[in-house]
Amino acid sequence: MRLLSFVTRSGQAGYGAQLDEHQVAHLSALLGHRYPDLKSLIGGGLDEADAVLRLAPRLSTHEIHLLPVVPNPGKIICVGLNYEAHRLETGRPVEQHPSIFTRFAASQVAAGDPIIRPTVSTKLDYEGELAVVIGRPGRYISAEQAFEHVAGYSCYNDGSVRDWQNHSHQFTPGKNFVGTGAFGPALVTRDEVADITAQTLTTRLNGQVMQQTLISDMIFSIPQIIAYVSSFTPLEAGDVIATGTPGGVGAKRDPKVWMKPGDVVEVEITQVGLLRNPIVDEQA
Structure with missing residues (x-):
């Protein structure tokens, strides 16, 4: 479904x-x-x-x-630097564990709704991602059993206000501006996707491909992420895990590419869906 x-x-x-x-x-x-x-x-x-x-x-x-697929998730867990091309473009070292940060539910918008560029910054970047939605709760979930806890998948755009993200080593401010996290359009149940790792993630800005990768190119796989996250916090039905963005983000391009009012950004994942959002300025 x-x-x-x-x-x-x-x-x-x-x-x-x-x-x-x-x-x-x-x-x-x-x-x-x-x-x-x-x-x-x-x-x-x-x-x-x-x-x-x-x-x-x-x-x-x-x-x-x-509405955002799950309008009221208990937790939105985001994974950073989870594709090698993105890790390399950021210059970050190889890590032994996933880089984890959180997003607030109130920062999300639905498919078709505008992503909002805040008044305090013009450095609004796209991050196309696969979202994994938890269906069966659990704690200390093994990697071998992880998919049994997955309800399904959706598209996510972890829109990032880069200057605020880089105020310190903590990503939270730049990842939680109102109206920057697009989620949708649908939750595709796990049985609808034969092999999620074989699917292709593509991000387009005004029709131009900016990011494209196979889900199998993740550094930390979906089972590894679920096992790691469920070790420090119980996972509940409706929790969302945004599994990371591939290389090609606007902040690492030359010249840099920032989303601006009038732009349209799309995140498409084969067998999962197409998430499309216009960009608007925040109203003072």
Whole structure:
């Protein structure tokens, strides 16, 4: 299934399964009393969602406004420097463990919504990434069992305000400006993707390819990341892991490339989806 979080024209938050480019099965109309949001559904109701899929009312895609795939994750864990080409372009040393930082849920926007360039900086950069969404909670998860805890995948743009990111050795300020983390359009359940490592991640800015890599080029694999993260914090259903960006970021180009109002940025992952967002300036 390709699962969406959305708001209807009447202002009601819900979730559903994308049937095609025009229709969505309104799963929360049938299951919302038991699973009030997509986070709770993926934590225990995916089998029920599959069972009622044909019975769910249909909504036109024109009747809904997308939300970030999981609007209310308990945790957004981000992995830095997880592709060799990106590590090399930053000049950072080889590390024995993943570089981890966090993003706040309030910094996220949905597919189609604008990514916001803040008033305090013009150095807004793109970072196309694969997002892994946890479905089954766990602590001290072994790498061998890690995929059993994965609900599915989505596209992520870990938009970064580079000068604020580089104020110190801590990435947090530059990674948490309002409206800079794009997430969507859908959660593609794990069974829909034969081999996630065989998929290609591409980031385009105004139609020009800026980043492109195989997911298999990660330095730390998805199982390694899950094993490492679950060792220091319990993973819960709906938690999101943004698994890192490949080489080609704007900050390391010559000349540097910053996203500006009027631009359109796309993150596409084969068998997962296409995340497209315009860029606008923050309103003072």
